[in-house]
Amino acid sequence: MTALDGLSAENAAVIQLTRKDFVSDQEVRWCPGCGDYSILAQTQKTMPDFGYPKEKIVFISGIGCSGRLPYYMNTYGFHTIHGRAPTLATGLKAARPDLMVWVITGDGDALSIGGNHVLHSMRRNVDLKLVMFNNRIYGLTKGQASPTSEMGKRTKSSPEGTIDHPVIPLSIALAAEATFVARSVDTHTEHLQTTLERAGRHRGSAFTEVLQNCNIFNDGAYREFTDREVREDRMLVLQHGQPMIFGKDRDRGIRLRGLQPEVVQLGEGVSEADLLVHDEAAPDPYLAFMLSRMWWPDFPVPVGVFRDVSRPTHDELLTAQIDKAIAQRGEGDLAALLRSGDAWTVE
Amino acid sequence: MSTTTATRPQTHDEVELDRVTIRFAGDSGDGMQLTGTQFTRTAAAFGNDVSTLPDYPAEIRAPAGSLPGVSGFQLSFANSEIYTPGDEPDVLVAMNPAALRTNLVDLPAGGALIVNEDAFTGPNLTKAGYASNPLKDGSLKSYTVFEVPISTLNARALEGLEMTSKQVDLTKNFFALGMMFWLYERSMEPTLAWIDEKFGKRPIFAEANKRALKAGYAFGETTEMFHTHYRVAPARLAPGTYRNVTGNEATALGFVAAARLAHRPLFYGSYPITPASDILHALSGYKDFGVKTFQAEDEIAAIGAAIGASYGGALGLTGTSGPGIALKSEAMNLAVMVELPLVIVDVQRAGPSTGMPTKNEQADLLQVMFGRNGDSPIPIVAPATPGECFDMAIEAWRIALRHMTPVVYLSDAFLATGAEPWRIPDLADLPDISVGNATDPNGFHPYDRDPQTLARPWAVPGTPGLEHRIGGLEKADITGNVSYDPDNHHRMTMLRQEKVARVADSIPDLEVFGPPEGDVLILGWGSTYGAIRSATMRLRAEGHAVAHAHLRHLNPFPRNTGDVLAAYRHVLIPEINLGQLRLLIRARYLIDAQGYNRVRGKPFKISEIEEQALRLLPPR
Numbered sequence: 001m002t003a004l005d006g007l008s009a010e011n012a013a014v015i016q017l018t019r020k021d022f023v024s025d026q027e028v029r030w031c032p033g034c035g036d037y038s039i040l041a042q043t044q045k046t047m048p049d050f051g052y053p054k055e056k057i058v059f060i061s062g063i064g065c066s067g068r069l070p071y072y073m074n075t076y077g078f079h080t081i082h083g084r085a086p087t088l089a090t091g092l093k094a095a096r097p098d099l100m101v102w103v104i105t106g107d108g109d110a111l112s113i114g115g116n117h118v119l120h121s122m123r124r125n126v127d128l129k130l131v132m133f134n135n136r137i138y139g140l141t142k143g144q145a146s147p148t149s150e151m152g153k154r155t156k157s158s159p160e161g162t163i164d165h166p167v168i169p170l171s172i173a174l175a176a177e178a179t180f181v182a183r184s185v186d187t188h189t190e191h192l193q194t195t196l197e198r199a200g201r202h203r204g205s206a207f208t209e210v211l212q213n214c215n216i217f218n219d220g221a222y223r224e225f226t227d228r229e230v231r232e233d234r235m236l237v238l239q240h241g242q243p244m245i246f247g248k249d250r251d252r253g254i255r256l257r258g259l260q261p262e263v264v265q266l267g268e269g270v271s272e273a274d275l276l277v278h279d280e281a282a283p284d285p286y287l288a289f290m291l292s293r294m295w296w297p298d299f300p301v302p303v304g305v306f307r308d309v310s311r312p313t314h315d316e317l318l319t320a321q322i323d324k325a326i327a328q329r330g331e332g333d334l335a336a337l338l339r340s341g342d343a344w345t346v347e
Numbered sequence: 348m349s350t351t352t353a354t355r356p357q358t359h360d361e362v363e364l365d366r367v368t369i370r371f372a373g374d375s376g377d378g379m380q381l382t383g384t385q386f387t388r389t390a391a392a393f394g395n396d397v398s399t400l401p402d403y404p405a406e407i408r409a410p411a412g413s414l415p416g417v418s419g420f421q422l423s424f425a426n427s428e429i430y431t432p433g434d435e436p437d438v439l440v441a442m443n444p445a446a447l448r449t450n451l452v453d454l455p456a457g458g459a460l461i462v463n464e465d466a467f468t469g470p471n472l473t474k475a476g477y478a479s480n481p482l483k484d485g486s487l488k489s490y491t492v493f494e495v496p497i498s499t500l501n502a503r504a505l506e507g508l509e510m511t512s513k514q515v516d517l518t519k520n521f522f523a524l525g526m527m528f529w530l531y532e533r534s535m536e537p538t539l540a541w542i543d544e545k546f547g548k549r550p551i552f553a554e555a556n557k558r559a560l561k562a563g564y565a566f567g568e569t570t571e572m573f574h575t576h577y578r579v580a581p582a583r584l585a586p587g588t589y590r591n592v593t594g595n596e597a598t599a600l601g602f603v604a605a606a607r608l609a610h611r612p613l614f615y616g617s618y619p620i621t622p623a624s625d626i627l628h629a630l631s632g633y634k635d636f637g638v639k640t641f642q643a644e645d646e647i648a649a650i651g652a653a654i655g656a657s658y659g660g661a662l663g664l665t666g667t668s669g670p671g672i673a674l675k676s677e678a679m680n681l682a683v684m685v686e687l688p689l690v691i692v693d694v695q696r697a698g699p700s701t702g703m704p705t706k707n708e709q710a711d712l713l714q715v716m717f718g719r720n721g722d723s724p725i726p727i728v729a730p731a732t733p734g735e736c737f738d739m740a741i742e743a744w745r746i747a748l749r750h751m752t753p754v755v756y757l758s759d760a761f762l763a764t765g766a767e768p769w770r771i772p773d774l775a776d777l778p779d780i781s782v783g784n785a786t787d788p789n790g791f792h793p794y795d796r797d798p799q800t801l802a803r804p805w806a807v808p809g810t811p812g813l814e815h816r817i818g819g820l821e822k823a824d825i826t827g828n829v830s831y832d833p834d835n836h837h838r839m840t841m842l843r844q845e846k847v848a849r850v851a852d853s854i855p856d857l858e859v860f861g862p863p864e865g866d867v868l869i870l871g872w873g874s875t876y877g878a879i880r881s882a883t884m885r886l887r888a889e890g891h892a893v894a895h896a897h898l899r900h901l902n903p904f905p906r907n908t909g910d911v912l913a914a915y916r917h918v919l920i921p922e923i924n925l926g927q928l929r930l931l932i933r934a935r936y937l938i939d940a941q942g943y944n945r946v947r948g949k950p951f952k953i954s955e956i957e958e959q960a961l962r963l964l965p966p967r
Contacts, residue, residue, distance in 0.1 A: 078685075092659045094655075
């Protein structure tokens with residue numbers, strides 16, 4: 001049961017939208033070959049599934065290549081300032097709980113200049129669907145290291161290699177108490193579409209990281225494990241309630257040893273029963289946090305939904321307090337309010 | 348008619364006074380703000396005109412008895428209209444040596460000094476930097492000193508209550524208040540009622556505070572110390588219903604009223620900062636009015652959320668002080684570019700940087716006028732008195748909605764915490780400031796403009812057929828699409844400027860108090876109103892051709908401002924900054940305006956302004 005079910009049922013009967021309805025009249029201006037095209041396409045394809053009329057959908061972005069996405073969506077859109085999209089989304093959602101609000105951001109926008117807002121919008125469980133394009137580089141400013149750039153990366157701003165340890169976006173989202181945390185890949189279109197749909201149906205803060213290739217400034221950042229030929233051996237597709245198995249031959253898995261995960265070969269005395277079973281609904285985020293730290297080449301890179309739990313949203317709590325105040329005190333009487341305190345009359 | 352004798356001290360001389368100024372000073376834990384507030388409420392409810400100046404340190408509890416820990420509250424009450432909390436106190440109540448040392452400088456010779464002699468102990472004297480006890484060494488002989496063992500008398504009055512001696516000591520401010528009530532013939536009833544309301548759930552504290560108050564009153568009545576008590580008759584204020592209000596309270600009420608008048612919900616995003624936090628506190632208590640408040644993670648999130656709320660069709664409001672404006676600047680510019688209504692409250696305090704957080708200054712004018720990248724015009728309004736904060740809060744929203752623009756509302760620490768009787772307006776007299784949303788998709792363009800106000804349509808999400816994109820990138824005229832066209836950028840920059848200039852079409856002319864032409868015009872803005880008005884009244888009474896004009900709209904200026912300025916030989920602009928309005932006036936009107944500029948963290952005295960005007964007046 002998702003919170004959108006009620007609305008979907010009601011709207012689905014009357015609204016039959018297609019991807020085309022969500023394509024705006026603006027010419028797309030990302031570099032040819034950019035991973036952003038695929039993310040845009042999957043986003044547009046996913047939109048009709050929610051049963052929301054398009055005027056009720058708002059895309060809010062920050063600054064960076066990702067920030068241009070709202071211009072290409074034929075919905076309401078707001079291209080804001082660097083790092084601050086979650087703050088506008090918070091205010092909009094507080095004022096207008098009826099809207100579906102998406103936040104489009106990048107690794108620099110969300111984790112560098114806007115880190116504080118990601119933290120606080122997630123802990124408040126603001127009902128926004130945040131999609132973070134992670135290309136591990138500053139693209140729009142032409143190639144400086146980002147907070148997710150690997151240690152030692154040589155860029156225009158770090159000719160001897162960056163000395164800043166990178167952050168893991170999903171670890172941050174989990175630490176910030178996000179109620180939905182997921183990862184997908186720009187080129188894995190079906191998986192990306194499914195993941196975005198899951199995010200859209202979540203009620204509360206949804207943090208989705210999309211591993212995205214910048215073919216100009218950081219080409220092939222994820223090729224080692226995302227390429228078609230190797231991805232099944234080097235990535236782990238998480239499925240709720242299923243043991244963690246991967247590999248072309250589905251013959252390897254993840255087992256817990258003490259507090260550490262390890263890769264094991266099935267057979268040779270190891271059976272499926274020994275493997276970790278994915279539980280995205282676990283109330284505590286320990287498993288999800290462990291998964292968020294698994295990375296190639298030590299581990300297959302997990303994708304899918306890491307966490308999906310339910311908690312009252314910010315707008316629900318805010319509205320409830322207002323409803324309660326009105327129920328207890330009645331609708332505010334302005335004349336009485338102005339006269340409150342010790343009023344006296346001069347004849 | 349004195350019948351005071353050693354055995355029958357119950358009757359005293361009674362003296363009728365026009366105006367009295369009292370300053371309560373003590374440790375920041377001594378409850379001086381509360382004491383002052385209670386006296387103010389009582390005097391206001393009696394019908395006096397009242398004006399107050401709370402003066403407290405930023406430290407919540409500086410070391411007890413230390414000089415930085417001194418907290419003061421000055422109030423003036425009168426039988427006629429008054430405009431300031433008084434240049435100097437007639438009576439200083441000093442609860443300890445540190446309070447005496449920091450405040451005595453303001454007490455004129457002959458002034459009354461009431462001290463808690465119990466606090467004048469060796470350690471306290473040392474902490475205050477006294478080498479000898481001023482009560483004993485004759486250094487106070489030019490004042491009328493009343494040494495009262497307040498702590499001892501108060502402890503005696505509370506005997507038998509199950510309280511620690513520390514708890515007992517915390518009530519001694521009510522003893523002092525009771526004494527002052529007796530001295531000025533004030534009823535204890537409002538304070539007794541307040542105590543019941545405040546401590547209703549803890550009867551022992553209610554009882555203790557009541558006993559302290561009554562003991563102080565009884566002491567005044569029975570002691571031989573005070574030979575006289577004083578009467579200040581009610582003021583003849585304009586007919587109406589009044590209440591006592593601080594600037595921050597009136598500001599919050601004004602915004603709630605604005606939301607009603609605009610028929611839209613109010614959203615307030617804010618981050619705690621002195622001296623603006625009380626607006627957040629007040630608004631968070633108005634949930635029954637549908638007010639949504641949001642204590643953000645920082646100043647930027649506070650304004651970001653307010654812009655988001657405005658985008659959604661609500662009244663998005665944010666509030667802060669100068670350091671917060673610095674952080675909000677980029678988002679203020681976003682609001683300029685996307686042309687959404689927004690009100691930004693700046694309760695100014697002494698800067699730069701953290702400065703003196705609880706002290707007054709008017710030095711953010713140029714910051715809010717110019718402190719953004721690009722040519723970025725924003726209308727600015729500034730209330731002049733605590734009560735006027737209510738009207739200007741509505742005025743800020745009227746402008747924001749009429750022109751689809753962010754508006755800055757400039758208050759300051761003196762207005763925010765100072766109080767005065769406020770005539771409660773009749774709701775029917777308040778303006779309708781509502782505007783409609785765009786709804787018709789036919790020929791809709793997000794950057795079309797109203798031909799008169801140049802406002803663009805407010806097309807809120809959820810409206811079918813009006814889906815569009817806005818953002819911080821330059822907009823093409825009419826369509827609102829992203830544009831790098833050189834001529835378009837020039838046109839849009841001029842349009843934004845012209846839109847703000849047209850705010851002047853709907854604001855009142857600058858009013859002049861005094862002769863329409865003459866020797867000196869004193870031009871002010873903000874909380875200097877009272878001192879300037881009082882100085883002007885005194886100078887006019889002496890026959891000088893002096894007038895006062897006070898700007899409530901600082902961008903744009905009222906249309907007649909240039910004509911007003913040109914009618915006087917001299918223009919004097921007193922400001923609690925180094926000449927910020929003067930810079931704007933000189934640049935705009937090419938007149939040689941003179942400044943009077945002092946930044947001491949305190950409001951001007953009437954006498955300062957008077958003296959400065961006299962320097963420009965012809966010798967007689």
